Every structure is written in C-alpha cells, then in structure tokens.
Amino acid sequence: MDVRExxxxxxxxxxxPPSxxxxxxxxxLEQLGHSVLRINLxxxxxxxxxxxxxxxxxxRLRDWRSYLTKFIAIHGVTDIVYYADRLPYHVxxxxVGREAGVAVTALEFGYLRPDWITLERDGMSAYSHFPNDPDEIRALARNMTPPQSGALYTYPHAKEAFCEVVYNLFAYFGRGLYPFYRADRLYNPVVEYISHLPRIFSTRRNRRHSHEVLKELVDAGRPFYFFPLQIDADYQLRANSPFKRQAEAVKVVIRSFATRAPKDTVLFFKQHPLDNAMTxxxxxxxxxxxxxxxxxxxxFVRAGDLREQLHNALGTVLINSTVxxxxxxxGCPIKTLGFAVYDMPGLTFxxxxDAFWTKAEKPxxxxxxxxxxxxxxxxxxRGNFYSREGKQTGAKAAADRIARGAVNQPGAYVPTPPRLADAMRRGLQPADCFGRQLPQGGLAVAHEEVRP
Known part of the structure; x- marks a missing residue:
C-alpha cells in the first residue's frame, strides 16, 4: 500500500464542482500543514x-500544456486535484502531472450518491484503475468495514441547481476577462437554462403521469425493461461510451428490443431529472x-420514483449511469452499453x-x-458538494486521503486501467469533451486550438 510519510x-x-x-x-489541506495553489480558467x-x-x-488551450509544465516545476507541485477528469484542460x-511524477486525483459526484464524493487516482470509468476482477473485490472486502447505510446529510437540490446556473453564466458572460477559455458545454448556457423552465412548471404533472404509467403496467402484470436516460452533456456518455450522442444508444436498444425481447414485454424510458429538454x-x-x-x-415518462421503477423492472439497460x-x-439485472466502474461478472450482464432480454440474471x-x-x-x-455539513465533512475526508496518498487505498489501484483495452475494442474512441480524438490510450491531447 503506497501511503505517504x-x-x-x-x-x-x-x-x-460549481460550489x-x-x-x-x-x-x-492547509490545516494539515500543506500548501495549496489554484489556477482559475x-x-x-x-x-x-x-x-x-x-x-x-x-x-489558449494549445498553450496550456507548456504553461502547466512550467508552473509545476516553478512551484514544486506534488499533487494535482480536479473535478471531471475528461475536461480538455484536465486531460x-x-x-503533464504523471509525466512530472505528480500525484493526480480526480473528483466527481459519488458512485454511492447522494451521500458520497468520488476520489480516484488518475482517472474514472474507462480510465479508472479500480479493480474489475470480482475475486479481487471479494478479497479486498474481507478486510474492510461495510459503510453505514442510509443518508447522513440532507441534499439541497435547489442550491445545486442555483450554483450550476451561476457558475456557467459567470463563465459565459466573463469571457472578456478569460477570452480564450473553451467551455465543454454542448449548448449556449442562456438558451439551455431557459429551456428548463417548462420542466420546472410541469413537475407535478410529470410525476403524476409517471405514477399512472407505472401503475398501469404493474396492475396489468406487464413485465417491462427500464432504460434511465442520461444527459447528452454527461462526461460518462461523451467520453466513456461508444456513442457520440445518447440518441444512438436509444436507437440500438429499441431495435434490439423489437427483434429479441419477449413479445409481452415493454420498454420503459425515463428522462433524466436534469435534462434540458432540448432533445x-x-x-x-x-x-x-x-x-x-x-x-x-x-x-416514456419524465419523472417518477427510481426505487419503485427499479423494484418492478424485469431488467435495466443503461449506458453507464450510477443508476x-x-x-x-x-436486485435488478443490468446491461451497460458504455464503460462503467461497476461493470463486471456477477454484477452486470x-x-x-440481444441476449440480455432473455438471459439476464440478477446481480x-x-x-x-x-x-x-x-x-x-x-x-x-462521505459527504457532498453542497450542504454545509456534507461539504465540510467531505472536504476534511478528501484532504486526509489526498495528503496521505491514500486515494484508491488500501489495494484498489491496478497499475494499468483494467477497462481501457476492452473499452477500445468495444468502440471507445478516446476524445476530449469537444469530441476531438486523442492519441492511443486517451491520455494525451493534441495542441491545436479548438472551438466548441
């Protein structure tokens, strides 16, 4: 176990994260005696x-590599920490950090959310170093304490939405101060946020419709497969699946369902709760x-109780959502179409x-x-990015892990990302968030300027 002195x-x-x-x-980190630097983009x-x-x-983005290389050398940087590992600047x-012998840690919303924050060394999903061998998972778990179940912190969804809007609008309207910054967004943020208004005003109707559709299926005894949609802008879709957009996956699933699924079954789509409705x-x-x-x-529904939907589903097809x-x-059978840290024998099909519809087994x-x-x-x-207690607890725990070099420890770091080779065989074309292709392995970015 590589834990630092x-x-x-x-x-x-x-x-x-926008918080x-x-x-x-x-x-x-400073309370632990460490120095902290920050670069605003x-x-x-x-x-x-x-x-x-x-x-x-x-x-400019094309000059970011040389700037960062010099910055690390001048300031004696030992660690780099960032949120969202496939953002072009972060790729x-x-x-650069790995070449310089700097420890790299990626932050994200927790796999076990809402009460958790993810910290992974070097990368996530297809680029994750977390083990994908079930026997290795079992062996590691024998020496570990299971986490406390149940939520410890309230989660302020309204605050998350507010901070997200404020962050992106400041970035958009502050372009005069950062003229060469290249955002990773698919849509103009002003247009995107306006597009959310109909969803906000129709929340009750959407929930009622979802309940009615689910009740109709359950009361009629009609078995159904569940497909929870993701957001097109989601890094998990854009950089960790063989699809450029989610519509490609939807087409693949409907076509397969039509020809291979039992004729008495239904395919049940649910829109992501934060979808901007631009599709x-x-x-x-x-x-x-x-x-x-x-x-x-x-x-198709736009809302609904996820637990109730999963409890009644015959199986779940998804790209790589934490759903x-x-x-x-x-206990719902799962088929992943993208590349997920939890995709392994014994857990997913x-x-x-084409075979999932009739041969899937429960995890x-x-x-x-x-x-x-x-x-x-x-x-x-344990913690989150938005509630006061969750944020403070998460920051304290993350600082301790980072300072001790205990990210992915004890024992959950495989030197070569164990999913990457298979992901590339299955169609992953490593690219940054502008869709620009990366060199073999997906761990580098070309230097030319790119506009979203």
Missing amino acids: PKPRTVLLLQG FFLRDLAGE NLGDWLFWWRRGAVNYRG IAGE HWKSRIARLARRYGVSDRVR GIHAMKA QGPL DPELVQDLITVMANTIQV
Whole structure:
C-alpha cells in the first residue's frame, strides 16, 4: 500500500464542482500543514474560489500544456486535484502531472450518491484503475468495514441547481476577462437554462403521469425493461461510451428490443431529472418505436420514483449511469452499453444486448455489498458538494486521503486501467469533451486550438 510519510505537500487545485467545495478542501489541506495553489480558467472558477493562492490562466488551450509544465516545476507541485477528469484542460493536466511524477486525483459526484464524493487516482470509468476482477473485490472486502447505510446529510437540490446556473453564466458572460477559455458545454448556457423552465412548471404533472404509467403496467402484470436516460452533456456518455450522442444508444436498444425481447414485454424510458429538454425525447422515442413496429410496447415518462421503477423492472439497460448501482441494490439485472466502474461478472450482464432480454440474471447480492464496501473504503468519501455539513465533512475526508496518498487505498489501484483495452475494442474512441480524438490510450491531447 503506497501511503505517504507525513510531509508537506504542494497541492494544485484546478476546476472544481460549481460550489465552494474546493475552497473548503484548500482550508483542510492547509490545516494539515500543506500548501495549496489554484489556477482559475474562467470567471466562474474565480467566483467560487474567492481566497488567496490563485492565479488566472488567460491563455489558449494549445498553450496550456507548456504553461502547466512550467508552473509545476516553478512551484514544486506534488499533487494535482480536479473535478471531471475528461475536461480538455484536465486531460492535459493529468498527462503533464504523471509525466512530472505528480500525484493526480480526480473528483466527481459519488458512485454511492447522494451521500458520497468520488476520489480516484488518475482517472474514472474507462480510465479508472479500480479493480474489475470480482475475486479481487471479494478479497479486498474481507478486510474492510461495510459503510453505514442510509443518508447522513440532507441534499439541497435547489442550491445545486442555483450554483450550476451561476457558475456557467459567470463563465459565459466573463469571457472578456478569460477570452480564450473553451467551455465543454454542448449548448449556449442562456438558451439551455431557459429551456428548463417548462420542466420546472410541469413537475407535478410529470410525476403524476409517471405514477399512472407505472401503475398501469404493474396492475396489468406487464413485465417491462427500464432504460434511465442520461444527459447528452454527461462526461460518462461523451467520453466513456461508444456513442457520440445518447440518441444512438436509444436507437440500438429499441431495435434490439423489437427483434429479441419477449413479445409481452415493454420498454420503459425515463428522462433524466436534469435534462434540458432540448432533445425532444418523447417524440424521438415514439418515432423509433414506430419504425421498429413496437409503438404499443414502448413507454416514456419524465419523472417518477427510481426505487419503485427499479423494484418492478424485469431488467435495466443503461449506458453507464450510477443508476446501475441502485439497480444492483434492488436486485435488478443490468446491461451497460458504455464503460462503467461497476461493470463486471456477477454484477452486470456480460453478453451482448440481444441476449440480455432473455438471459439476464440478477446481480450477486454478496458481490454487490462487497463492491460497495470496497468503493466506500478506497475511492469514496462521505459527504457532498453542497450542504454545509456534507461539504465540510467531505472536504476534511478528501484532504486526509489526498495528503496521505491514500486515494484508491488500501489495494484498489491496478497499475494499468483494467477497462481501457476492452473499452477500445468495444468502440471507445478516446476524445476530449469537444469530441476531438486523442492519441492511443486517451491520455494525451493534441495542441491545436479548438472551438466548441
């Protein structure tokens, strides 16, 4: 186990979640005796930092590599921490850091959310170093304490939404101060946020409709397969699946369902609760269902109780959403179409999608618990990015892991990302968030300027 001797570190923080979490993390690291530096890339970064120790990078993406290489050398950086590992700036930062012998840690919302934060060494999903061998998971879990079940902190969804809007609008309207910053967004943020208004005003109606559709299926005894949609802008889809957009996956699933699933079954789609509605999923799914002759066997809802939906589902098909872990807990068979840290024998169906409809088996409940135990002890910390107590607790735990070099420890770091080779065989084309292809292995980025 590679845990450091206690000695002063110099930690460079790059972009974080749209909250003050990184500011709290910096404070915790400083209390432990370590130095913290920060590079702001846009005005949103500046807004959610608002403390000493920051410099502003106003250069071009193509110059970011050379700038960061010099910055690390001049300041003696020992650690780099960032949120969202496939952001173009972070892809470059990860490679530069590893070449310089700097420890690289990626932050994200927790796999075991809502009460958890993910910390992984070097990368996530297809690029994760977390083990994918069930026997290794079982062996590690034997020496670990299972996490406490149940939520410890309230989660302020409204605050999350507010901070997300403020961050992206500041970044957008602050372009005069950071003229060469290249955002990773698929849509203009002003247009996108306006598009959310109809969903907000129709929340009650959407919930009622979802309940009615589910009740109709359950009361009629009609078995159904569940497909929880993700967000097109989600890194898990854009950088960790063989699809450029989610519509490709939807088409693949409906076509397979039409030809291979039992004729008495239904395919049940649910829109992501934060979807911006700029893709009209209801009409798009309806068109595909008509094309493949299954209009009477396809349902679509915009809301609903996830636990109730999973509990009643015959199986769940998804790209790589963390809904997969909730499905495991519910004992619901799972087929992943993308590349997920939890995709392994005994937990998810390993055969082709066409076979899933008739041959899927429930996840092994003991292996599910072992996976959760190992994750909680190695690549998750308890807390969240938004509630006061959750943020403070998470920042303290994350600072301790980072300072001790205990991310992915004890024992949950495989030197070569164990999913990457298979992901590339299955169609992954490593690219940054602008869709630009990366060199073999996906751990580098070309230097030319790119506009979203």
